[in-house]
Amino acid sequence: MPNILWMQTGACSGDTMSLLCADRPSLEQLDLQYGVKLLWQPSLTADRSFGDVLAAVLAGDEKLDVLCIEGSLMVGPGNTGMFDTWKGRPKIDIVRQLAPLATDVVAMGTCAAFGGVHAAGMNPTDCTGLQFHKDTPGGLLGTAWRARSGRPVINVSGCPAHPNTITKVLAMIAAGEEIALDQFNRPTAFFASLVHQGCTRNEYHEYDIEDSELGGRGCMFFSLGCRGPQTVAPCNTELWNGHSSKTRAGVPCFGCTSPSFPPDGDLFSTPRIGAIPKFLPLGVVRAKYMAYKNLARAAAPERVVNREMEP
Numbered sequence: 512m513p514n515i516l517w518m519q520t521g522a523c524s525g526d527t528m529s530l531l532c533a534d535r536p537s538l539e540q541l542d543l544q545y546g547v548k549l550l551w552q553p554s555l556t557a558d559r560s561f562g563d564v565l566a567a568v569l570a571g572d573e574k575l576d577v578l579c580i581e582g583s584l585m586v587g588p589g590n591t592g593m594f595d596t597w598k599g600r601p602k603i604d605i606v607r608q609l610a611p612l613a614t615d616v617v618a619m620g621t622c623a624a625f626g627g628v629h630a631a632g633m634n635p636t637d638c639t640g641l642q643f644h645k646d647t648p649g650g651l652l653g654t655a656w657r658a659r660s661g662r663p664v665i666n667v668s669g670c671p672a673h674p675n676t677i678t679k680v681l682a683m684i685a686a687g688e689e690i691a692l693d694q695f696n697r698p699t700a701f702f703a704s705l706v707h708q709g710c711t712r713n714e715y716h717e718y719d720i721e722d723s724e725l726g727g728r729g730c731m732f733f734s735l736g737c738r739g740p741q742t743v744a745p746c747n748t749e750l751w752n753g754h755s756s757k758t759r760a761g762v763p764c765f766g767c768t769s770p771s772f773p774p775d776g777d778l779f780s781t782p783r784i785g786a787i788p789k790f791l792p793l794g795v796v797r798a799k800y801m802a803y804k805n806l807a808r809a810a811a812p813e814r815v816v817n818r819e820m821e822p
């Protein structure tokens with residue numbers, strides 16, 4: 512019966528909110544079908560304090576199966592970790608103490624995985640991820656670190672992480688399944704297809720019918736900053752709340768599962784080289800892409816040009 516200690520570091524609680532929205536499986540199903548028990552979760556545990564659980568785990572009185580970390584690891588100022596403390600103790604020290612005791616460690620969200628929003632820009636608090644700093648291996652625990660299972664930190668990235676990806680990864684751990692990881696230690700079961708694949712605006716992208724203002728029916732790649740063609744995530748293959756996704760709601764994908772998230776600059780505009788986006792769909796050759804787009808635009812049917820089709 513695997514247990515979970517879910518600890519927040521530099522976080523906004525977005526991944527906790529996401530956890531509550533999971534429905535395949537839900538939190539209740541995790542408990543009833545997979546025997547997953549919450550040792551402690553900051554928003555869900557009322558009958559025990561974090562201090563009690565921490566003391567029991569550190570003393571060896573309570574085993575720790577899965578340590579979930581939500582939030583960036585604040586290393587500053589000057590490597591003291593004192594920007595983010597629990598009862599005067601740097602949380603990074605508590606994470607360093609708990610991690611070797613856990614069978615698996617899961618980074619819930621892009622902040623815990625790669626540093627995320629808190630590590631953006633000047634990064635004045637010296638935030639980092641558990642085992643990556645953006646796309647560079649290392650982070651708080653270092654490249655060579657492994658959990659008792661032999662696995663590195665499992666990165667369930669996203670800002671926030673997708674609800675059902677959170678619970679499915681926990682269910683896979685509970686069921687003792689193999690979890691294949693990509694080069695950024697994200698489970699390939701959920702991070703192997705693009706947001707672009709499954710986007711309902713694909714026909715508009717195909718014929719280069721683009722929107723320059725939010726609220727339209729066209730594709731948002733050329734002007735509005737959509738990163739769907741470069742971002743691996745399940746958002747358009749497993750809809751949020753079983754219902755929608757950002758691109759379905761008319762908002763560009765910001766690439767929030769990527770190690771480099773958030774990118775510098777305006778999230779709602781596309782950086783370009785000449786007339787062509789600086790960042791092309793994954794694996795595409797620029798010269799061929801330009802030729803293809805010119806032909807595609809000329810071949811666009813009237814119903815697409817006139818945006819008659821609902822995305």
Ligand code: SF4
Pocket residue numbers: 706707708710711712713714716729730731732737738739740758763764
């Ligand atoms: S809106 Fe984004 S994800 Fe959708 S088709 Fe255009 S580029 Fe792809």
